């Protein structure tokens with residue numbers, strides 16, 4: 001990360017706090033009490049977060065009484081019983097979500113053991129009006145509360161399972177009508193304080209510049225659109241089927257994936273896999289040509305990436321990612337325009353407004369790539385009802 005020369009905060013510490021504040025469940029220390037003062041301090045810090053209209057309508061309920069915690073724990077266990085079932089099903093399978101469900105199931109069984117349960121609530125009822133209001137006036141404070149806990153050696157998990165039993169919750173805690181509970185934090189000191197950053201998608205993949213789906217592989221030095229910054233395009237679609245069903249279509253190079261040209265055919269030179277080459281035969285009007293594509297990433301069921309012409313200096317880098325969404329898959333089709341991309345580089349070089357050339361090319365690519373992922377979805381899911 002590029003830090004400013006003279007940042008007003010210690011960025012190493014700040015960034016460590018921001019990147020290692022995890023959902024803590026199995027490492028909550030249920031045997032160590034949490035002083036009220038620590039909770040007050042963390043709430044004071046959390047209250048520095050903004051509210052819509054600056055109307056100071058958040059309220060915090062700290063539950064310490066054993067029998068009250070027990071009652072909340074029973075509701076949590078009832079509402080979270082599906083987590084235990086999923087955890088049992090995933091146990092030992094190596095599934096991507098095995099660990100999170102095992103950890104969640106642990107919390108389902110031990111929720112009431114946390115020394116304190118802290119509920120963040122707000123005056124108001126959600127009316128779907130879109131006006132600044134409930135969730136959007138609590139969430140930022142909730143996260144600040146978590147960060148303040150972490151900085152003091154405590155931890156928690158953002159939990160929402162009690163929210164599906166608001167009447168019972170209101171009854172137990174005497175919450176008046178007109179108040180919405182948003183989140184419940186089981187708070188405790190953590191067993192050890194070494195937590196790691198989680199694996200998340202890098203900013204370059206999920207940040208779009210000026211138009212939906214327009215990516216940039218490198219930060220531009222002046223914020224402008226230059227080919228040297230790896231200008232790209234993304235198209236995504238959700239598919240009802242699991243990755244194993246999506247993969248055969250995604251890795252079928254004869255499937256008519258299109259960048260605006262007609263795919264006449266494609267054949268592998270050797271076995272499909274990392275480092276392999278396949279040749280695509282394209283047609284556009286009267287023009288016909290063949291292009292070698294080098295497979296630069298290949299993970300069955302997950303990733304298929306290829307670079308055109310020269311993998312070290314490609315004309316374009318194309319990539320399919322299949323994300324396991326639990327109930328289905330999200331298919332992401334991305335491409336990055338390379339510096340040897342004849343069409344775009346030539347056109348951009350000859351133009352007074354190269355950014356415009358690049359963007360109109362991206363618009364065309366995005367439309368075609370969106371068509372491609374929709375076609376893959378139709379091939380996997382079958383026609384829409």
Ligand SMILES: Cc1cc2nc3c(=O)[nH]c(=O)nc-3n(C[C@H](O)[C@H](O)[C@H](O)COP(=O)(O)O)c2cc1C
Pocket residue numbers: 021022023024100103104107157158159160161198
């Ligand atoms: C809106 C929201 C609701 C959540 N609800 C629950 C919950 O009821 N129970 C639970 O154990 N975790 C819950 N979580 C925690 C997520 O499962 C957790 O953030 C995720 O596993 C990622 O863990 P990490 O933040 O440590 O990377 C919730 C998180 C959010 C943002």
